[in-house]
Amino acid sequence: xxxxxxxxxxxxxxxxLRGDLFMRYGFFILVIAVFVVFAxxxxxxxxxxxxxxxxxxxxxAALMFLGLTLIVAAGEIDVSFMSVAALANMVVAALVxxxxxxxxxxxxxxxxxxxxxLLNAGLVAGLRLPALVIxxxxxxxxxxxxxxxxxxxxxxxxxxxxxGQLLGLRxxxxxxxxxxxxxxxxxxxxxxxxxxxGHYIYAMEQNRAAVVEAGVPVNxxxxxxxxxxxxxxxxxGILLAANLSSGQPYLGTSYFLDxxxxxxxGGMALKLGKPNVIGTLAAVIFLIGLLNGAxxxxxxxxxxxxxxxxLLLVGVGLVVFARTRTRGPAHS
Amino acid sequence: MISGRLLVRLAAFAALLAIIAGLFWAQNPAFLSTGNLxxxxxxxxxxxLAALGLTFVIVVRHFDLSFPGVASLGAMTLGWLIAxxxxxxxxxxxxxxxxxxxxLVNGIxxxxxxxxxxxxxxxxxxxxxxxxxxYSxxxxxxxxxFMSGILDLNDQxxxxxxxxxxxxxxxxxxxxxxxHASRFGHGFYATGxxxxxxxxxxxxxxxxxxAAFAICGMMACLSIALLxxxxxxxxVTAGNQLLMPAFAAVYLGAALFGRPSVGATxxxxxxxxTMLNGFTLLAIPYYYSDAIVSTVLxxxxxxxxxxxxxxxxxxxxxxxxxxx
Numbered sequence: 001x002x003x004x005x006x007x008x009x010x011x012x013x014x015x016x017l018r019g020d021l022f023m024r025y026g027f028f029i030l031v032i033a034v035f036v037v038f039a040x041x042x043x044x045x046x047x048x049x050x051x052x053x054x055x056x057x058x059x060x061a062a063l064m065f066l067g068l069t070l071i072v073a074a075g076e077i078d079v080s081f082m083s084v085a086a087l088a089n090m091v092v093a094a095l096v097x098x099x100x101x102x103x104x105x106x107x108x109x110x111x112x113x114x115x116x117x118l119l120n121a122g123l124v125a126g127l128r129l130p131a132l133v134i135x136x137x138x139x140x141x142x143x144x145x146x147x148x149x150x151x152x153x154x155x156x157x158x159x160x161x162x163x164g165q166l167l168g169l170r171x172x173x174x175x176x177x178x179x180x181x182x183x184x185x186x187x188x189x190x191x192x193x194x195x196x197x198g199h200y201i202y203a204m205e206q207n208r209a210a211v212v213e214a215g216v217p218v219n220x221x222x223x224x225x226x227x228x229x230x231x232x233x234x235x236x237g238i239l240l241a242a243n244l245s246s247g248q249p250y251l252g253t254s255y256f257l258d259x260x261x262x263x264x265x266g267g268m269a270l271k272l273g274k275p276n277v278i279g280t281l282a283a284v285i286f287l288i289g290l291l292n293g294a295x296x297x298x299x300x301x302x303x304x305x306x307x308x309x310x311l312l313l314v315g316v317g318l319v320v321f322a323r324t325r326t327r328g329p330a331h332s
Numbered sequence: 333m334i335s336g337r338l339l340v341r342l343a344a345f346a347a348l349l350a351i352i353a354g355l356f357w358a359q360n361p362a363f364l365s366t367g368n369l370x371x372x373x374x375x376x377x378x379x380x381l382a383a384l385g386l387t388f389v390i391v392v393r394h395f396d397l398s399f400p401g402v403a404s405l406g407a408m409t410l411g412w413l414i415a416x417x418x419x420x421x422x423x424x425x426x427x428x429x430x431x432x433x434x435x436l437v438n439g440i441x442x443x444x445x446x447x448x449x450x451x452x453x454x455x456x457x458x459x460x461x462x463x464x465x466x467y468s469x470x471x472x473x474x475x476x477x478f479m480s481g482i483l484d485l486n487d488q489x490x491x492x493x494x495x496x497x498x499x500x501x502x503x504x505x506x507x508x509x510x511x512h513a514s515r516f517g518h519g520f521y522a523t524g525x526x527x528x529x530x531x532x533x534x535x536x537x538x539x540x541x542x543a544a545f546a547i548c549g550m551m552a553c554l555s556i557a558l559l560x561x562x563x564x565x566x567x568v569t570a571g572n573q574l575l576m577p578a579f580a581a582v583y584l585g586a587a588l589f590g591r592p593s594v595g596a597t598x599x600x601x602x603x604x605x606t607m608l609n610g611f612t613l614l615a616i617p618y619y620y621s622d623a624i625v626s627t628v629l630x631x632x633x634x635x636x637x638x639x640x641x642x643x644x645x646x647x648x649x650x651x652x653x654x655x656x
Contacts, residue, residue: 079454129633133583137580141622141623144626151619
């Protein structure tokens with residue numbers, strides 16, 4: 001093979017390169033900016049207690065969105081994740097309240113995650129049914145069962161068991177669970193960016209047919225991703241049962257917008273429009289910081305809801321904008 | 333005009349409906365009483381209007397997840413306009429305008445700016461829910477409702493039909509003409525099947541996609557106006573109950589009749605409402621309704637999927653071989 005001559009750098013290429021660099025790392029600057037602004041407006045924002053609380057909720061949310069990130073990166077969608085978390089949460093609460101203890105409760109919650117993961121995986125990856133409608137339906141099923149378990153209301157718990165102890169672990173202001181979730185994300189990053197499995201995920205989003213032609217077992221990969229999404233959502237639901245010391249049948253609604261916003265905004269960081277785990281993690285921290293700081297400034301729930309919706313729109317817009325720049329005009 | 337295949341499908345649908353109705357009737361004879369049938373039709377009117385709007389978006393092969401949120405905003409706008417003393421027609425028009433506006437935003441974002449439909453409509457739906465809190469900080473609105481005459485929208489009769497059902501029938505008739513008896517209708521289907529080919533044959537695909545989203549938003553707000561009329565108050569969570577039944581009705585209908593259409597959606601809604609009404613009559617609590625709807629939806633999509641039905645067919649064929 002002869003050397004491939006590198007394309008000459010024209011004058012026009014430089015600013016564009018700089019622009020890309022800004023888009024790649026600009027998001028991290030934004031995250032830091034949010035924290036600096038809120039810290040200067042409300043010093044309690046960076047009080048150790050608040051930092052600890054934010055890291056705690058960020059860890060649980062990030063855990064829930066891990067599977068979703070990989071599914072969206074592969075060009076599919078899962079809108080049942082938050083309902084699976086709510087169902088796992090209610091199953092744990094119901095089992096603990098019935099005197100089964102946290103061990104059985106956790107196993108029960110995990111079983112729910114595996115079950116719904118398998119259901120989604122079987123229908124979407126196995127039978128190749130449309131992902132959106134199927135996950136709307138399975139999500140509604142999970143949410144409905146969650147409400148039925150508590151007869152329409154929440155279940156409060158008197159003890160939080162070993163899950164509570166796990167959440168209680170802390171290293172200074174950093175909760176132990178944040179370190180565990182951080183390690184999980186490190187593994188996920190290695191899988192997505194260093195192993196061929198991860199490269200196939202990115203490739204699937206760009207051209208599914210080509211990846212199938214190349215002999216990659218696409219359906220088996222999708223199957224694994226949907227099961228993973230069910231399991232991590234259920235784990236997050238179990239943690240929430242101890243964190244809130246109750247089972248909340250309707251906790252899913254608040255995570256729905258946040259999950260998609262985190263994945264799409266995070267997709268802008270580092271990869272210019274491709275959802276990736278590091279980006280999701282940064283976006284979760286960004287969202288939690290923003291919403292927490294806004295609450296300290298006295299914003300109402302509805303105003304924060306509007307911020308969420310607006311951010312999601314901005315995220316989608318940026319992703320599409322970046323893609324048309326890197327890949328030429330959209331091909332749909 | 334009615335082809336043989338359509339006749340077979342219609343017969344199959346009628347048989348299925350008769351079996352379901354028969355089962356409920358056997359459990360509780362009150363199921364077929366006039367009062368219950370009228371309640372069923374009223375329920376069907378609310379769900380059917382939202383599903384009709386969604387049909388247009390599904391026909392152009394897009395998705396709209398914003399209509400429940402938009403409907404909530406429409407309900408609150410309607411309630412607020414009545415509460416400040418506006419006449420009824422203006423209040424309803426205001427609610428519908430919200431739906432059209434959000435539909436236009438969705439449509440333009442998807443058709444012109446090429447944003448992905450699912451995530452975009454989730455975002456605009458989230459925005460709409462946020463805005464719906466502005467009127468009253470999230471409390472329900474019911475001032476002036478008795479005076480305004482909105483309750484008549486639910487209680488009055490029109491040509492012997494309950495008004496909600498008459499409105500559904502009227503909307504379905506208009507929808508049928510637009511989608512199945514006009515040039516636009518062919519355009520909608522062509523846009524869904526192959527947008528590029530449709531565009532090259534001179535169909536304004538982008539405008540039709542925008543129109544489909546606008547219709548969907550407007551119909552969601554019309555459906556919520558009926559719900560507000562029947563419950564006597566406007567609520568910020570009013571739209572939440574529209575999402576599942578609307579998707580289920582469109583997909584169930586499309587599964588039964590081969591493709592999404594006005595008639596198919598009406599059939600899907602009728603079946604869905606029959607089941608929900610029946611289960612309510614058997615005193616099954618409200619929180620099971622989504623579980624029932626979603627299970628039916630999953631089964632319908634799975635069973636009517638060509639690959640799956642082929643698979644089932646093969647299994648049966650093998651069994652027959654073994655028997656023979």
